[in-house]
Amino acid sequence: MGIDRYVRVPAKRGAKAVEIAVEPAGEDRFVVTVDGRRFELDAHAHASGVAMRHEGRSLDARVVWEGSDAVVTLPNGASKFEMLDARTYALKSATGAAGGSAKPVLNSPMAGKIILVKVAEGDTVKEGQTLVIIEAMKMENELRCLAAGKVVKVAVAAGDIVKPGDKLLELAYDAQD
Amino acid sequence: MGIDRYVRVPAKRGAKAVEIAVEPAGEDRFVVTVDGRRFELDAHAHASGVAMRHEGRSLDARVVWEGSDAVVTLPNGASKFEMLDARTYALKSATGAAGGSAKPVLNSPMAGKIILVKVAEGDTVKEGQTLVIIEAMKMENELRCLAAGKVVKVAVAAGDIVKPGDKLLELAYDAQD
């Protein structure tokens, strides 16, 4: 059947690495160990995720994959995990992308049209100040500044069409850490 | 993109072979020729089949694949087609499976338990006569004879568990063709 007898699945929860082992234990039965914590589970995959039973508790986990990230929803909330293989993990560690400090680049959170850029390079900006107005679906959306600082670079102009993730501005936040 | 510029799709409608050509003609546009009849279509595949527009008419064709058979449902009805490749077609022609005369084998139409076999080898049977009683989902289902003839072989006995397609009886129908 090609099912591995014992599978290790590295994952990340925020910046912290977790080790998960999945051991098949019969039809639709598994022993899953998460950071040393052992769970005996009935489980099967379905279109929307994984249905599990743990000590009688029925947990229908919705799992949405975004690339190698899994967003798992249970009745009490939802968490996103990065599911890694060893190679990818090593790569990410090298570039140090795990940092987590607020990025000094304002990327477009959506697809739309730039209506107005309210700041210029060199401007000093306050927290909450409107930086850019972007229109999508006939609504204007104001992108505001998250902390005080300075505008280093403006990458777009009114009339530009942007995709999600496109760089709009570069900022230098005032010293805080 | 790997999309063929011009694709021939042999198919069968009942016992008759049909030749279909699919020619992409722009985004979501195709020219499809069915036995020489030319259709200019807007079309795209979706989860349940193929949505088409033909001369303004919107045709949301449900397509269910059963192996290489396609069952296509349109508002006015549904038809099943065997979609072939040249190799398979040649093979089928050789074995002469296309015949179509009533098969002298009674296969189980369902999964279930044989309750009663009401005939024995050598019995003469009339049209409509009950041959086998099979139980599934707590209901008894009587399998009746479609034409007069003789029982050649009985392949099951009361208490047997059968799957769909399992042979139950062999019959010899009285001369008719």
Added chain:
Amino acid sequence: MFKKVLIANRGEIAIRVMRTLKEMGIATVAVYSEADRRALHVRYADEAYCVGPAPSRESYLRMDKILEVAKLTGAEAIHPGYGFLSENAEFAQACADAGVVFIGPPPSAIEAMGEKTAARRRMIAAGVPVVPGTEHPIPTAAQALVFAEAIGFPVLIKAAAGGGGKGMRRVDEASRFEEAFDGAQREARSAFGNEACYVEKFVVEPKHVEIQVLCDEHGNGVSLFERDCSVQRRHQKVIEESPCAVLSEEIRRKMGEVAVQGAKAVGYVGAGTFEFLLDRDKNFYFLEMNTRLQVEHPVTEAVVGVDLVEEQLHIAAGLPLRFTQEQLSQRGHAIEVRIYAEDPANQFLPSPGLIRRMVVPQGPGVRNDSGYDSGTEVSLHYDPMVAKFIVTGETREKARLRLLRALDEYQVDGIANNIEFLKACLVEPDFVSGSYDTGVVNPILERFKAVKPLEGEDEALALAAAALSLHLRRAQSAAPAASGGETDRDGWRDFGRARQVSRLST
């Protein structure tokens, strides 16, 4: 109110009950057989426990196991759904003995109504009109035949412990009687573990009309009016509606009064249904009482505006009814169809298997209760009902047209189903007029072709669709994986690989 309730059932009814429980903030405990490990009702519950192997007798009918789960989980009450243990007085008693509330009538009421001939006698005593028939089960076919000849054919053979048409046989002539009686006994034994059968007069061209009642522990009882369940195939209800198109306000009131009176006569508590035959002259005869929730309860919910499961819970918790007869009324019209995994092209034989795709109608006035979804399996071990589907409209005709619209949207692919057959029933003139009787399905069965084949341009366009489906899947399969689309491919890769793009040489 209870904090946790166990549902001793499976499929759509388990989920339907759990939906109301969740709305009431009550935790749910499911039980399941090994065959149902992947069933939706297990996923829907807060807790779930396996109670045995696939056969019902070893799982869903295991009272001991189910009560054990109730104890273990601290469930204060058990909802039995329909079928299985729902009309089992012994189970109701076992629940009481174990200190768990059985959400249904007291054991004595189940007993009084459960054995059909005893029920007839009780109802006759209570002044409820009944169909002529034997008052006790008859042990042998020969003895039964004597009685049948006495009341005159046609007669109906019925399982004393029966329900849902199982073990039921109509016999029109003496020569066919004994074989039918033996078959009915055999089926009854297999389905209920009790082969007792009885015989009654078959009322010709009747309507099957039933009255929904609710009774509380405090002596209150109300009728929630009628359902017309005359569209039956092999005594299995297929389409149900409320109101009944031919019922006058006066007969409706009378039937309701008689039903409440009958229920009170046996000390009934909870939701229950009085089934009647209604003849051409609007005489009605008691058939039997179902001492549980019915499959067709949603048409009453739609028209009367109540949640019958919630009312069951309130009654079981000892609360008085929340409305009087005067506060209840019917508004609009509702029709329910039962979608079965069965093959109309093949004598309606059950067709268990994997549902590859299920698409449920949406928009105004529709309700779907199902125990299945795309990718789930209809097991051969249990009832072949995939879903009950209900529409509501201002008028009967509006509801009927809405149902036709909706069934056009309904898809259950991968297994044979009766959707096309249901549509054929809905356009049958007798159904359209509302004056149909329980024989309405017979002429439809004769005419009905499960699939009307396409012709002319439609057939050519269907071939084009099949070819495009093949072509577009090939194209998708050839497209770079980087596109990242996680849309449904229906296993296309496997199929695509085996195919050749080449010319047919004829």
Added chain:
Amino acid sequence: MFKKVLIANRGEIAIRVMRTLKEMGIATVAVYSEADRRALHVRYADEAYCVGPAPSRESYLRMDKILEVAKLTGAEAIHPGYGFLSENAEFAQACADAGVVFIGPPPSAIEAMGEKTAARRRMIAAGVPVVPGTEHPIPTAAQALVFAEAIGFPVLIKAAAGGGGKGMRRVDEASRFEEAFDGAQREARSAFGNEACYVEKFVVEPKHVEIQVLCDEHGNGVSLFERDCSVQRRHQKVIEESPCAVLSEEIRRKMGEVAVQGAKAVGYVGAGTFEFLLDRDKNFYFLEMNTRLQVEHPVTEAVVGVDLVEEQLHIAAGLPLRFTQEQLSQRGHAIEVRIYAEDPANQFLPSPGLIRRMVVPQGPGVRNDSGYDSGTEVSLHYDPMVAKFIVTGETREKARLRLLRALDEYQVDGIANNIEFLKACLVEPDFVSGSYDTGVVNPILERFKAVKPLEGEDEALALAAAALSLHLRRAQSAAPAASGGETDRDGWRDFGRARQVSRLST
């Protein structure tokens, strides 16, 4: 009745209208933009024609093209839905000139109510109470500020041609007025091609309560009672319900009478809505009339038991109303939520994109109207509403709890959406009590976290689920293709191939 009707709209409302048309046996003609080639409303129609490129102005607002399609197909009437051309008097006139019935009021009534300040004047003359404000659009921010200071802050800046909150700004202090006015004008110009704005008094802590009316060509008019639409975020309705929890029978009757009176004053024909502000003392002020079907019309349909689209068709065909005011009543309670493709974790910015999986709640008392399904795309060109979802219950509390149950079942995966935000609104104490006003959303916005992260054992179990999902997909991918399962694999093969089964070296 018409034999064929063109629907000049897209998305859920086009499909909702077509569903009723199909139930009435009327053929349907869809129009679509190039961006909507694959949209569901194109698939649902009997015929469909492309009317131009993605931008509305070049497609859905092209009166000439749409009328050309009507001519070509022989459609006898056009249903405009909401938005787009639905409140465009010029289009209604063009339809009349082309001999096609516009399913809506006469051009004169649209004109009378369309320009908000003119409508105010008409309503004042008709005896309808209004909120104090300017009676004409004001050209410049400076002039508007003078007026705003005269009536006193807070004030509301509104687009004269507006609707749906576009171009609307609340201003609490003079210093922020001019910037807001300029922004409103800019947005109005972009959305409606008309920058005219006016200013009115902002009623503090009001409810937004509207009255649904139906008027026929024969001088009859009825009120179908109220909807409470006070749950708004940035003046966009999010949750609507009927009845309004705080309305007395007397105020309800008064509001209905005033609305019918106002409609008659402008010769209104068809379905329309009078929007009122209801203050703490139950004084109500006319805000504006929507001369079309509203997004929230289903809560009225549920509670009153009518199909408003069918009534629109009857009226447009010149038939008299099918009921009198006395025959109409409210039963039960209905709540609608609007499911938007927007990201609550990111200032509710629109999040267009591919819906990878959409699962719609089922069971009793739910209705879903959507223009999308699994595998379809929410375009950035149009409104980000994915679906309107409606529940019905015997009481307001039952409906609210049912909605919470149902939203737990609702899945829209692949794009950000507001479902969790809707749940947060439904448990807000002010919403629970029913006494909320239009400010109810503000405290929720402050507290709301789109995703509550899992903790402790739940987090560990979620990690187990993710690992199992990975593992089971790998196993399925490795299984022999002969198993023939055509179940959904969500593109797992691509992903599986890139992964390594190996140990993490930390």
